[in-house]
Amino acid sequence: MAETAPAPAAGATTGTSEFDRDTAVVPRAPGVYDADLSAGWTIINAVNGGYLLALVGRALAYELPHPDPFTVSAHYLTASAPGPAVVRTQTVRAGRNLSTGQASLFQEEGGREVERLRVLASYGDLDALPDDVRTTAEPPDLPPVEQCFGPDDAPDRGAVPGSSAIADRLWLKLDPATLGWALGAPSGKGEMRGWFGLADGREPDPLSLLLAVDALPPTAFELGLSGWVPTVELTAHIRARPAPGPLRVSISTRNLAGGFLEEDAEVWDGEGRLVAQSRQLARVRL
Template sequence: MPEAAPAPTRAAIGAGEFDRDTAVTRREPGVYDIDLSAGWTIINAVNGGYLLAVLGRALADALPHPDPFTISAHYLTASQPGPAVIRTETVRTGRTLSTGQASLFQYDDQDREVERIRVLASYGDLATLPEDVRTTATPPAIPPAEQCFGPDDSPAPIPGSSAITDRLKLKLDPATLGWALGAPSGKGEMRAWFGLADGRDADPLSLLLAVDALPPTAFEIGLKGWVPTVELTVHVRHRPAPGPLRVSITTRNLAGGFLEEDAEVWDSADRLVAQSRQLARVRLG
């Protein structure tokens, strides 16, 4: 009788590809160095959720509390793979919450320092929160993962870099995939099962990536091309249970070349673990 195939190895939290590529090196108090990985690019840009996780990791080191409760980012200029420096500042520390700000800088072709992204965040300890939940929110209705589709199932590749898709385990709800078949629904919805390709379970920092890792809802509205984030705010509500996440994103209003995306992230225990809203620019015509 042939031996059973060995179970796939799962990366542990702290030892996965996401941890390696978001790791920062403290140069001195409040100053961190990082080499932004090209593995988290889509089309021609470094993914905004990856960037937010990078700054979130620096703030977790700089502040006395471990977990982001709320973090708001303004994306000022497009980041490129390669060296960057992060500068943090502690704004306030308290017993249950601490607040800090951070900016990421790179150098342009004239060797001038350029600010790429600036964030303001409040951190606490998710492990200390009470278990009481009173909510009208319900998990998104997504078919089982085996009935959903990933990037490898797309009939046409995304132009430019799609390196981030190799870092993720995405399975999109067929009801939100009309854009891939040339027949967008017009509803501005995107839903998917989400995980990291190396099997690493989610933690609060990877939730900052999850809210910005799906294809843009603009695709289901009938638009194409890059949808750059202008501002992104994430609320982390709970430390996620092991297992895949479900992500639901909706857009209700596109006006003046800008749209909002509201995201919810649910864990395997049916808990709402993160929420976000972002403002993004779209290219019309």
């Protein structure tokens, strides 16, 4: 197992980072929040799904009596664009240990309001969970950071058409074994692994884990496919509050059929704990 990677350059803190500013929501009325989707989190031709999940997750944290997302399930209905948006939330149930809420994100399009994303989520208190862990899961064995590669190392950053603005917001170092697609020789294995953090040095927290599960390049690239891979549905489970330092993210696809594939993601913190898991169904352009 590789040793813990050196962290991205320190600087921003929780509350002052670009991630926090760009996922901010402003109360307009009870259960209604205004937001501005930043162009800095776009990939190819749409706003990244993990960023949207974190923004809606922040609104639900204000709505619900518990602070931390435990499970968040999102259906992506239409592609989001940079610009104004509104999030409407509702408390479904407020229990002793868990509270459940739903939320939808809307944008104006052609003079009418269009729903972009619908979420159902349960929140709790991660600090109140017992310490008992019984698992057979193991973190990915990544090469040291100096042997991994980020977007700035790519021979041609324009190899993927459209916007890659999100790459400038992330500190991402990918395992060379999953980078065949960048050299025109995809492995065909449907795997993506790497070290992950925010470029401004902000430490991970439960909301940024919602970004981490959907921030690596699509596994479809290693299957020999290119272009946009829009998410249809994504469910994330936040298992623990992450320790400071870089995260390890591993994503795999076992089945592509009928133009759809699944992506299973695991996120591990610097103490070797599994802090987040997700599964999504995505559509590919064959």
